[in-house]
Amino acid sequence: MPSIDLNRLVEPDRVHRSVYTDPDIFALEMEHIFERVWVYCGHESQVPKVGDYFTMQIGRQPMVMVRDQDGTVRVLFNRCPHRGVELCGNQRGNTGRGFVCPYHAWSFHLDGRIRAIPLMKGYEGTRWSAENPDCSMRRAARVDSYRGFVFASLVADGPGLLEFLGDARVAFDDMCDRSPLGEVEAVPVCHRVIQHSNWKFFMENQLDALHPSVTHQSTGVPARRVEQRVKAEQGKAPLFFHYLSAFATSFDQWDSVQTVNFPNGHGVLKAYMGLRPTDPDTLEYEALMKQAYGEDKAEAYLSRSIHHVLVYPYLSVQSPLQQLRCMRPVAPNRTLSEIWHFRLKGAPEPIYRRSLWYFNLVNSPATMINADDLENWTRGQWGLEGSKAGDWVSFHRNYGGDTERRGVLYSNNGTSEVVMRNQFRAWKQYMSDALNAGAPA
Ligand SMILES: [Fe+2]
CATH class of the missing domain: 2.102.10.10 (Rieske [2Fe-2S] iron-sulphur domain)
Structure with missing residues (x-):
């Protein structure tokens, strides 16, 4: 086992670039994280x-x-x-x-x-x-x-699935509870994309509310302009315009969206898109939900405040729109992503079309959103591979400014880099358990 001093690689507010580039560290991650966790x-x-x-x-x-x-x-x-x-x-x-x-x-x-x-x-x-x-x-x-989502662990010991998921199980509850039958089914074809970057880039990006106003401005601002024109001309615009125009949200608005960061590196970015229009399709669907669950429970299910749920170290679930992305690391600088979407059983067809629109407009590799993210992650990887360009990756934003209650870190600013700090807290825990277990007595 290579000799690695984790304390010199991962500090509370910054990490060494080698955790994204070093083949020995990647091998340790595979052995002690991915080949152990669920x-x-x-x-x-x-x-x-x-x-x-x-x-x-x-x-x-x-x-x-x-x-x-x-x-x-x-x-x-x-x-x-x-x-x-x-x-x-x-x-x-x-x-x-x-x-x-x-x-x-x-x-x-x-x-x-x-x-x-x-x-x-x-x-x-x-x-x-x-x-x-x-x-x-x-x-x-x-x-x-x-709830129909299958997991495996390659080791016989360790926490059970529910313990591993902890509060991140809301990803699957929220997805299934939005079906009048309490179940979803996978649309059997997924996009598979090789990201030319370390798996951590994706995980960090998912709850990174600081980036959309910059990275996705070129999509969000024109989309908002078109949406407003359609609204002016026709009185209303289809919901899918909002999928893109929501990226035009200002820094201040992003800062008011909370991230909740759980143990094991999991987390939630709370909702920032309005997904409950009052068109006939939505009203029909909401009526089915009330029939199935009663007024109060249906309302609780439909109004859960979630944008993404992150199951660390490999999953991003956008439960209100039935999207799931799974990372399968290949090398320090290569990650296979599977991009899935699901159908709510018992929900009307137009509600499914909304998931499909989101899948194609935001998560598909052919979209302007995903393409811009992919370019950032590739350029991030290239930047970190330069050994004389600088050693540290900064996660200082709002350091010390978050609220911790019973092991859960709540951001007081949506753009706080507590998300990354929390992920590295879990990473260090997994890796130090492994390194300590492997150390000579
Ligand atoms: Fe993005």
């Missing part, structure tokens, strides 16, 4: 039928989520124990009643147990046999789900 695999609705599968990375490990014969969702290592070949080569599909390796046709049950090895007699007298557990696909140590 990582989001996918939604149960992505694998509705027996044999349906979805492949993803957990840390550096190729994994597959699959629906077993008895209906259980399994998470297995996507690796044939014979020569190590990935069993499922596609991102998603149906593997029938078992997995068959394309290389030498070893086959496995949907729970990973070996089913058959062709020409088995060639193994007689060797120490390899079907009874050997190494002959089966390996399973994730723990699999659990919350």
Whole structure:
């Protein structure tokens, strides 16, 4: 294990650039954070039928989520124990009643147990046999789900899923509670984008209320102009204009939006967009919600103040618009992002169209919003890779000016960099646990 002094890398108000660039630190993050914590695999609705599968990375490990014969969702290592070949080569599909390796046709049950090895007699007298557990696909140590969202942890010890999520579980409650049936289903196609930057850039950006007025000004200001013109001409403008015009919010307004920063690096950016117009579609939907939950509960669900919920270290959930983005780090300077959206079960079609509009206008890589963020993160990575350009990344903004109650940090200014300070508090905790555990006695 490389010798790393975390106290010299992460200070309460600044961090050393190497945590974004150093391959040894990246390897430690994979081993001691991503390959230990509960990582989001996918939604149960992505694998509705027996044999349906979805492949993803957990840390550096190729994994597959699959629906077993008895209906259980399994998470297995996507690796044939014979020569190590990935069993499922596609991102998603149906593997029938078992997995068959394309290389030498070893086959496995949907729970990973070996089913058959062709020409088995060639193994007689060797120490390899079907009874050997190494002959089966390996399973994730723990699999659990919350409201249909499936997570796996590659270690048997550590906090359970609910403990890990803590108050960030509101991401999934808020998404599901907005359905009159209390459930969502994944739209099965996601955008996959390689970000040429460290995974932390994305995580920091999600609750960074200081950046939209600058980064997204070129989109927000013209969008607001068009929205106002449409309103003047037609009396009202469709809600999706607001998705972009909301980025024209001033610094002062952003400063009045609160971030709530939980233990484990999770956090919430409170709502800043008005998402409850009074058009007939919204009124029909709200009536369905009241029918399902009663007046008070429906109102509480519809008025929850959330813009993003962050599940550290890899997930950003925009629950009021049913958006979810998942980071899967590839290298210190490369991160695969999966961009998903969901359908509220039992809600009218126009309500789904709103999620689709947001998905395409804001979160898709083809939008002006996401493209501008991506450029910042790439240029950020390049800037930090220059070893003589300066060593520190500053998170001084409003340092000392936040309120802490029972381990939760509340910003008193929406643009406070408490978000990043809180994330590095969790990062340092995860990493120091790991480094201390690995240290000689
Ligand atoms: Fe942004």
